[in-house]
Each structure stands twice: as structure tokens, then as C-alpha cells.
Amino acid sequence: MSPFKPSLQRRLLGVTMLTSLVALFVALGAMVGYDLHSHHQDWVSDLQTQAELLGRSTAPALEFDDHKVASENLAVLRLQPKIRAAALYGADGALFASYATPGSTVAPPRVEAAGVRRSGGDLVVVQPINQDGRLIGSVHLRAEYALVDRVLSYLGIAVALAVLSLGVAMLLSLRLQRAIVQPILAISDVAQDVMRRQDYSRRAPKATDDEVGALADSFNGMLAEIERRTQQVLRLNEELEARVRDRTAQLESSNEELRLATAAAEKANRAKSEFLSSMSHELRTPLNAIIGFGQLLGTDVTTARPERRQEFVAHIVSAGQHLLTLINEILNLARIEAGHVELSLEPVLLDEVMAECRQMMEPTAVQRGIAVQFDATSCHCVLADRMRLKQVLLNLVSNAVKYNRPGGSVTVACSSPRPARVRIEVRDTGRGLAPEQVAALFQPFNRLGQEGGPEQGTGIGLVVTQRLVALMGGSIGVDSVPGEGSRFWVELQASELPAQPHVQTDWGDLSSLSAAPRAGAAPATVLYVEDNPASRHLVEALLAARQDWRLLLAHDGRTGLAMAVAERPDVILMDNNMPTLSGREAQSLLKLDPRTARIPVIALTANAMPEAAAASLAAGYFRYLTKPLNPAKLMTALDDALKLARARR
Amino acid sequence: MVIAALPSPARRTLLLALSALAALGTARAADDGAGDGDAEYQVKAAFVCKFGNYIDWPAPALGAAGEPFRIGVLASGAVAEEFRRMAGAASVAGRPVEVKQLARGEAPQGLHVVFVSRAMSGHVDEVIAAVQGRPVLTVTELDPGASTGMASMINFVVVDDKVRFDIVLPPATQSGLRISVRLLGVARRVEGRP
Numbered sequence: 001m002s003p004f005k006p007s008l009q010r011r012l013l014g015v016t017m018l019t020s021l022v023a024l025f026v027a028l029g030a031m032v033g034y035d036l037h038s039h040h041q042d043w044v045s046d047l048q049t050q051a052e053l054l055g056r057s058t059a060p061a062l063e064f065d066d067h068k069v070a071s072e073n074l075a076v077l078r079l080q081p082k083i084r085a086a087a088l089y090g091a092d093g094a095l096f097a098s099y100a101t102p103g104s105t106v107a108p109p110r111v112e113a114a115g116v117r118r119s120g121g122d123l124v125v126v127q128p129i130n131q132d133g134r135l136i137g138s139v140h141l142r143a144e145y146a147l148v149d150r151v152l153s154y155l156g157i158a159v160a161l162a163v164l165s166l167g168v169a170m171l172l173s174l175r176l177q178r179a180i181v182q183p184i185l186a187i188s189d190v191a192q193d194v195m196r197r198q199d200y201s202r203r204a205p206k207a208t209d210d211e212v213g214a215l216a217d218s219f220n221g222m223l224a225e226i227e228r229r230t231q232q233v234l235r236l237n238e239e240l241e242a243r244v245r246d247r248t249a250q251l252e253s254s255n256e257e258l259r260l261a262t263a264a265a266e267k268a269n270r271a272k273s274e275f276l277s278s279m280s281h282e283l284r285t286p287l288n289a290i291i292g293f294g295q296l297l298g299t300d301v302t303t304a305r306p307e308r309r310q311e312f313v314a315h316i317v318s319a320g321q322h323l324l325t326l327i328n329e330i331l332n333l334a335r336i337e338a339g340h341v342e343l344s345l346e347p348v349l350l351d352e353v354m355a356e357c358r359q360m361m362e363p364t365a366v367q368r369g370i371a372v373q374f375d376a377t378s379c380h381c382v383l384a385d386r387m388r389l390k391q392v393l394l395n396l397v398s399n400a401v402k403y404n405r406p407g408g409s410v411t412v413a414c415s416s417p418r419p420a421r422v423r424i425e426v427r428d429t430g431r432g433l434a435p436e437q438v439a440a441l442f443q444p445f446n447r448l449g450q451e452g453g454p455e456q457g458t459g460i461g462l463v464v465t466q467r468l469v470a471l472m473g474g475s476i477g478v479d480s481v482p483g484e485g486s487r488f489w490v491e492l493q494a495s496e497l498p499a500q501p502h503v504q505t506d507w508g509d510l511s512s513l514s515a516a517p518r519a520g521a522a523p524a525t526v527l528y529v530e531d532n533p534a535s536r537h538l539v540e541a542l543l544a545a546r547q548d549w550r551l552l553l554a555h556d557g558r559t560g561l562a563m564a565v566a567e568r569p570d571v572i573l574m575d576n577n578m579p580t581l582s583g584r585e586a587q588s589l590l591k592l593d594p595r596t597a598r599i600p601v602i603a604l605t606a607n608a609m610p611e612a613a614a615a616s617l618a619a620g621y622f623r624y625l626t627k628p629l630n631p632a633k634l635m636t637a638l639d640d641a642l643k644l645a646r647a648r649r
Numbered sequence: 650m651v652i653a654a655l656p657s658p659a660r661r662t663l664l665l666a667l668s669a670l671a672a673l674g675t676a677r678a679a680d681d682g683a684g685d686g687d688a689e690y691q692v693k694a695a696f697v698c699k700f701g702n703y704i705d706w707p708a709p710a711l712g713a714a715g716e717p718f719r720i721g722v723l724a725s726g727a728v729a730e731e732f733r734r735m736a737g738a739a740s741v742a743g744r745p746v747e748v749k750q751l752a753r754g755e756a757p758q759g760l761h762v763v764f765v766s767r768a769m770s771g772h773v774d775e776v777i778a779a780v781q782g783r784p785v786l787t788v789t790e791l792d793p794g795a796s797t798g799m800a801s802m803i804n805f806v807v808v809d810d811k812v813r814f815d816i817v818l819p820p821a822t823q824s825g826l827r828i829s830v831r832l833l834g835v836a837r838r839v840e841g842r843p
Contacts, residue, residue: 131702132740
């Protein structure tokens with residue numbers, strides 16, 4: 001196993017052994033010391049007793065000078081082999097009788113001082129003999145001390161005891177240690193295992209309830225804490241990595257977007273450059289004809305025949321017209337691009353618009369021998385600017401007629417492929433377009449190889465068409481099969497509100513409109529609130545003939561309210577369907593304001609429903625006029641309103 | 650035996666001294682009481698003074714405390730003088746020892762010990778008879794076998810030129826005296842031992 005175990009055990013064992021050994025030696029030393037001391041005391045008092053007894057028993061012999069009896073008395077000591085020699089001295093100190101074991105030193109001839117002393121490893125006791133208080137002699141005893149032997153034997157016993165007790169202590173200690181060392185070793189094993197395998201889920205067993213148990217508990221607590229923190233760190237790392245991944249992906253995607261945007265910007269830039277160079281070219285071409293023929297006319301004016309000069313002028317006029325068209329269209333496109341085009345989105349019945357288109361296109365189609373067929377019975381209604389929608393349709397149909405094959409046909413149809421969407425398709429039987437041509441179709445001045453063809457064109461029409469459709473919230477596309485023909489389609493938002501059938505306006509006798517101004521009266525003021533520019537232009541054109549009317553125009557309801565307060569017009573014309581503030585709301589506000597309450601308001605709206613007209617009149621409108629506008633009715637209404645206003649004043 | 654155990658120079662000196670003592674003793678004895686040998690009677694006086702310590706006297710015999718221990722000596726004046734000298738240094742049972750020279754025919758009164766010298770041996774029976782039944786230790790120096798009459802309690806003999814003594818127990822016992830076993834241990838002979 002690990003080197004820890006033997007070391008700890010060995011140290012514990014060493015401590016136990018050393019402690020036992022020291023305790024043993026201290027105990028043995030104390031015992032031996034005590035024993036030796038008491039042995040000495042005992043032996044001394046033993047000898048003194050013997051000397052006393054000897055003295056008493058030999059006292060008569062001494063007193064009556066009987067050496068024989070004294071010697072006999074001494075000889076009894078042979079029964080006590082530890083006494084090596086003995087002697088009796090008379091009162092005068094002279095040797096009286098003596099005894100000695102073989103090989104021992106004989107007693108000295110003269111008595112020595114009384115007392116106990118050691119001499120050459122033997123114990124010597126000299127004791128006086130008294131009889132009735134008189135000193136009658138002395139006893140001398142010489143006995144082996146035997147202390148050294150005793151010490152040696154004690155040493156032997158001590159060594160034997162030490163070996164025995166150490167052995168027993170070792171066995172006991174080894175057994176008892178296991179109870180202490182085993183839990184510590186278990187903790188140590190777990191600790192090493194944790195370090196080796198980095199497995200913080202391990203736990204040390206708690207075997208006891210003492211300090212080692214507390215150690216195991218603390219250790220386990222620390223492990224749990226480490227485990228928790230490790231998991232936290234891992235989780236944080238994962239989160240961090242995920243975040244880094246997300247950020248990297250975001251960065252890549254935004255890089256990609258940036259790259260695309262850059263590419264798009266570059267492309268747009270290139271397109272703009274190409275557009276400018278194309279425009280320059282397109283503008284120069286007719287100018288070239290104008291200037292060239294103009295110079296010819298200037299130089300050959302004397303020589304040229306009249307027919308020839310007529311031809312030159314015709315060329316100049318034609319080129320000038322083409323240039324005019326070109327400039328108009330470019331300006332149109334520029335206005336669209338700059339966002340200066342105003343659109344008035346309202347429900348439009350497709351059938352009406354298509355009928356108008358057919359009327360306009362039929363002469364050209366017939367002239368070219370192209371059969372144009374309009375599917376004008378679908379009754380679809382779309383949300384669009386009526387004028388722009390007609391422009392779009394005219395462009396598409398005129399293209400289809402222009403670039404058709406001789407004797408070909410054009411079909412215009414509408415359908416509803418998806419809910420709330422209406423699709424208008426213009427199908428021709430021309431040469432069709434290759435895919436790369438389709439891709440370049442909506443680029444300015446790109447006439448797809450028709451530049452040298454017989455048809456005049458600017459190459460801007462489709463671009464304008466596309467922009468207009470986009471402005472009306474629709475989409476435009478083309479499907480084409482080369483050799484068979486193309487199919488242009490426009491998708492617009494369907495409208496739920498059925499529009500008033502748009503009948504051809506009966507303008508009536510417009511000359512009557514320019515009636516003589518009312519004599520001696522200042523021109524009356526009329527405020528027209530309308531967001532649709534076409535409608536504004538129409539009214540503007542109608543009233544231009546009337547000198548007695550001054551027209552004020554407002555683009556929306558709010559402006560209209562402000563102008564009504566500021567200008568105090570005599571009459572107000574109010575459209576209903578306007579952004580931010582409807583005509584109805586504006587009219588009620590005007591009625592609430594005392595400064596404007598007396599001004600008569602004439603409704604001029606596309607909503608021809610009788611209920612709406614009745615509700616409006618009930619709300620205080622002076623008259624209810626519907627689009628398309630009847631100029632005569634408008635004039636009558638204006639005159640009536642003026643009369644009322646004058647009367648009120 | 651003891652002499653044999655001694656180293657040879659000491660033995661020679663002792664032997665010379667003892668032979669001189671013996672020669673002196675025989676001379677005195679031959680002198681027939683004209684003057685007892687000093688050395689012999691010195692020893693005997695010392696012995697007699699010490700006997701008292703080895704004998705249990707009946708309680709009233711020694712009298713009140715402080716009363717002297719009295720020894721009567723029936724002998725020549727020199728011997729009595731020797732006794733007196735010895736008694737001066739001796740004590741019996743913590744009492745001083747007094748020596749009284751007895752005249753011939755004088756009845757021994759108030760004595761604890763009566764010593765009859767060899768020269769006065771003719772008066773032995775008379776003395777013994779006088780103290781019979783009383784706690785008085787009788788000491789004689791009769792020749793062994795010579796006594797046919799009343800026996801003394803202790804009788805000195807000279808053996809190998811050394812003063813020894815024999816003890817006869819019955820008269821002592823009859824007199825109420827108990828002689829210590831230790832004294833018996835050093836006697837040459839003890840008669841009447843039960």
C-alpha cells in the first residue's frame with residue numbers, strides 16, 4: 001500500500017514502545033531502589049539482632065572467662081553461611097574468641113569502633129555487649145553484603161521483564177492501533193484517490209464519532225464544496241463557450257450581411273454609373289440627329305430642295321420628341337426614386353381600368369395586327385392608385401403589343417392565386433426571353449437587344465413600372481419561354497370594399513362652367529381638402545375657368561382644419577378617405593369650432609353608398625357629391641353653398 | 650582448644666602467663682593461707698561479685714532498693730581485701746556490693762553470698778548449716794571429692810590452671826535461689842540437674 005501506512009503505524013508503535021519502556025524502567029528502578037534500600041536495612045538490622053543475640057549468649061562466657069564456651073557459641077554461626085566471620089572481644093578490647101568460614105578474612109586482633117560499615121564488599125557490624133550497664137565486651141560480625149548480586153539479578157529480571165512487556169505491548173498496540181489508524185488510512189486513501197482520478201464525488205467513510213470522525217466530516221464537506229465549485233466552473237465554461245459560439249456566429253452572419261450589403265452597395269454604385277453612362281448615351285443619340293440635321297439645314301439651305309429640307313425637319317422633330325419622352329421618363333423615374341411621387345391608394349375595380357386600357361391600346365394593336373383580348377369580367381377589386389395602376393397596365397400591354405410577332409396575340413387576365421391578392425397577367429406571343437435576359441429586365445436603359453430594332457423605346461418603362469408596383473405594395477415578375485412568349489404578372493393587394501363603378505365621366509358642357517362672374521362681388525373662397533393629387537388637379541382645372549372663385553388646397557385633414565381656421569373660406573370641399581384624419585372627423589371638428597361652424601361643407605368622396613350619403617347629410621354636410629365628379633353638379637353645389645354662407649353672414 | 654586456635658606468638662605468651670599463674674597458685678596453696686595467691690583470688694573475687702547477676706533472688710532477699718548487696722568472706726585478710734577491691738567496681742542488680750570479712754564461728758547475718766576460702770574449709774559445714782534454708786548463695790573452693798558433708802552451691806576448681814566452678818543445684822533450689830541457665834552454661838559441672 002502507500003508508504004503512509006507503515007510510517008504512521010511505526011511511529012505510533014514507537015511512541016507506545018518508548019512510553020512503555022520508560023514507564024517500565026521508572027517503575028522497576030523505583031522498585032529496585034526501594035527493595036535494595038529495604039534489603040540493606042533488613043540485613044543490617046538482621047545482623048545487629050544476631051550480634052545482640054550473640055552478645056547476650058556469650059556474655060556469661062566473657063564474664064567468667066570461658067573461651068571454650070565462647071568459641072562454641074560462635075561456632076553455631078556456621079548454620080548461617082552468609083556470615084563469613086565473627087569475633088568476641090573482652091572489655092579491654094582484646095580478642096576473646098573468633099570464628100571464620102573457610103577462606104574468609106579473620107577478625108582483627110583488636111576491637112574496632114562500634115557501628116555498621118562496609119569493608120571489601122562485606123558488611124561489618126561491631127556491637128558492644130553490656131551487662132547491667134557495664135561494658136563487658138564487643139561482638140564483631142562480618143557478613144557478605146550480596147548487594148551487587150542482588151542488583152545484577154534485578155538487572156536480569158528487568159531485561160527479561162522489559163522484553164516480555166515490550167512484546168505484549170507491541171501485540172496490544174498493533175491491535176489497538178488498528179482502531180485509530182484504520183479510519184485515518186481510509187481518509188488518506190480517499191484523498192489520494194481523489195487526487196489521482198480527480199473524482200470529487202468520492203466520500204471518506206465515517207467510522208467513529210471522535211476527532212477522526214470530525215476529520216472525515218470536514219474532509220467530505222471540503223470535497224462537496226470542491227465538487228460544487230468544479231461543476232459551477234464547468235457550467236460557466238460551457239455557458240461561456242456557448243456565448244462565444246453565439247457571438248462568433250452572430251459576427252459571421254453580420255460579416256456575411258456586411259459583405260452582402262457591400263456587394264449590394266457596389267452593385268448599386270455600378271448600376272448608377274452604368275445608368276449615368278447609358279443615360280448620357282441615350283440623350284446624346286437624339287441630340288446627334290437634331291444637331292446634325294440642324295447643321296445640314298444651315299449649310300445646305302440654298303442648295304437643298306424643299307422636299308429634302310422637309311425631311312430634315314421631320315427628323316429633327318422626331319428626335320426632339322423622342323428626347324422629350326426620354327427626359328420625361330427619366331424625370332419620372334428620378335421622382336419615384338427620390339420618393340417624391342404621391343400615391344392615393346383606394347379600392348379600384350380592375351374591370352374599369354382594363355376597359356380604359358383597351359380603349360387606349362386598341363388603335364395601336366389594330367394598326368399592328370395584334371389581337372388584344374381583355375378578360376374584363378372578373379369583378380376583382382384591388383387597393384391601388386388608379387392612375388398609376390393604369391400606367392402600369394398600359395406599359396405592360398404596350399410592350400406586349402410592341403415586341404410581339406406579326407399576327408401575334410396579347411391576353412390580359414386577372415385571378416386570385418392567394419387570399420387577399422389579385423394577380424394581373426399580360427401574356428404575349430413574342431420571342432420570349434432567355435433567363436439572363438430576365439435577370440437584366442428591370443435595369444434602366446436595358447432594352448435587351450432591341451436597341452437596333454425598329455421599335456422606339458427608352459428602356460426605362462419597365463423600371464418605372466416596377467417602382468410603381470412596389471410603391472403600391474405589390475410585386476411584379478415575369479415567366480418566359482424563349483420562342484413561345486412571355487408572361488408578365490403583377491400582384492396587388494385585394495380590396496374588400498367594392499368601389500363605385502367608374503363610369504366614363506360626363507363632363508357635360510364645360511363652356512357653361514365659365515359663366516360670367518358675379519358682378520361687383522369679391523371672389524368667393526373655397527377650401528378643398530383632398531389627399532389624392534389627381535383629384536386636386538381636376539378641381540383646380542375646373543375652377544381655373546371661374547374668376548369668381550379662389551381655390552385653396554389642403555393635402556390632408558389636419559392641414560385642412562388649420563387652413564379653415566386661418567383663412568375662413570366661404571365653402572369647404574371635403575374628401576373622406578384620407579390618412580391621419582378622415583373627412584368625417586374633420587367635418588365634426590369644424591362644426592364644433594364656433595369660428596368654422598357656419599361654413600358649409602360639401603362631401604366629395606368615392607363612397608357612393610346611399611346610406612353613407614344619408615348619414616353624412618344628417619351629420620351636417622351641406623351636400624354629398626360622389627366621384628367621378630360631375631363638374632356641373634359641383635358648380636351648382638358651390639353656388640348654393642355660397643348663397644347659404646352669404647345668407648348666414 | 651581456644652589456645653590452639655590462637656596464632657602461635659599469642660599462644661606462647663598466654664601459656665607463659667598461665668604457667669606463671671599456676672606456679673603462683675600452688676605456691677600460695679602451699680603457703681596454707683598465710684597469703685592467698687593474688688591472681689587466683691582476683692579471678693575468684695571477680696567471679697563471686699558477678700554470680701549475683703546470674704541468680705534470681707526471692708523478692709524480699711535483696712531488701713529495699715538502694716540497700717547494698719552483701720558478700721560475707723570467710724578468709725584471710727588479704728583475700729578479703731582482694732574481694733573488697735573487686736566489689737568496689739562491681740554491682741549486682743543495680744546495687745553496690747559490700748564485702749564483710751567473717752570471723753571464725755561468726756554466724757553470717759544479713760548476707761547474700763558467703764564465700765569460704767580453702768584455708769577455712771573446716772568451717773564450711775558450719776557456715777552452710779548456719780545459712781541453710783535462707784536465700785544465701787554459698788561458694789566454696791573444696792577439692793573435688795573431698796567434701797563429704799554438706800555441699801555448697803558453687804565450688805571453685807582449678808582446671809588446667811584456669812579457675813572454673815561446679816554448681817550444685819539442690820541446695821540452691823532448697824534455699825529459694827534460681828541459678829540462671831546462662832551461668833549453668835559456663836559451669837564446669839552441674840550437679841542435681843533435673
